[in-house]
Amino acid sequence: MGNETKIVENFRYTKEHEWLSREENNDNIVKIGITDFAQNSLGDIVHIDLPSEGDSFDVGDEIAVVESAKSASEIYCPVSGTIIEVNDCLDSHPEKVNESPYEEGWLVRL
């Protein structure tokens, strides 16, 4: 890979290269995304299948699919919960996940 991979302090990480961050005002809400390492491994991301608001997931359920030129990667829900928001801008700008995996490239809030 060559370059260092970035991580953010205070985020929690899973073995499948996802991150979670708790909301400041509400312990019950987390934001989920994929790590810098994951986006780099995937290559140029061209599409993301995101769930809908209101969908419920258990730990381990498939919550999203990230499509890159070379492959499709399932993202599994690291916690149980219900989707309260999805990152709509990824619909027309999937490349945000490559460019800013920890900020603008967040996937869902749950």
Add this chain to the structure above:
Amino acid sequence: MGQVVLSGDNIEEFLSYITPTNFCKNELYKSKYTTLLNDKCGVIDDIIASKISAKKYHIVLNAARKEIDIMWLDKQAKNFLCQLELKNNLCLIAIQGKYSAKILAEILGNEVNEMPYMSVKELSFKERNILLSRTGYTGEDGFEISLASEIAADFWQILSAYKEVKPIGLGARDSLRLEMGYPLYGHELSEDINLGESSLRWIISSNDNFIGKSSLNMSPLKKRVGVKLLDKGVAREKMLLKNGEGEEIGILTSAGYSPSLDCSIGQARVNIEYAKAETEVFVELRGKLKKAKITNIAFMPNKTKKTF
């Protein structure tokens, strides 16, 4: 890629028999894309055959089919009193893209610029003979250099020193050839798929009999076509094509993301009733039916130069 040399007094009759392409009275240094056929008109391999002398052709084979091709060619050559020479010490380096002629001309001489597309030229590098062809599988202007393994690494290093040149892998080759509508052996071409179903009519130019000619399917029930995904997502090979009633009507033989068109494209083997361009179909993508349409096999014009 595998490389062999076929030679003999009857070499052009031989090539016109084992492929559906006419090689008789072929011009010196001209290259032709064609297929080796079996007696059922299935494709054994797709190849490039280049005339390097009156009685000799340089043949490039797919690496994965090399052993099978060689056994087949050896067996068939005997019937035409032709000889097969293995060239296991040769490497093939492909350089493709708009700067390839300029860069190769700097390394090998100005004559490179004059070469028509689909032609070969014998040149030298480090006092060894090399064979340069203006060929490729990308639709770009480009070249393939056939040279001894002992000098291949040096040639690679010289090419890599140019800032315009970067190494690239088969993922890029695949998206480029898909954009061009070129078939890939093992996906669109195989021994079990009749040449008549492969949308390669243009290579059938043999005047006389050729292997498998009597089995050539002139009224195919299935055909190779282009497919473009209209809904968002990326189609992948082996995904099924369905009609509005949910019936299976075909299968994607290759598919992926097209960087040039910023959408998902592919090639499919579909039932003939659905093979017309603009026909609306569905791709079954991870259990969901996504809107797609049949298209012409090529999605973009090529940028290759004029041929002979």
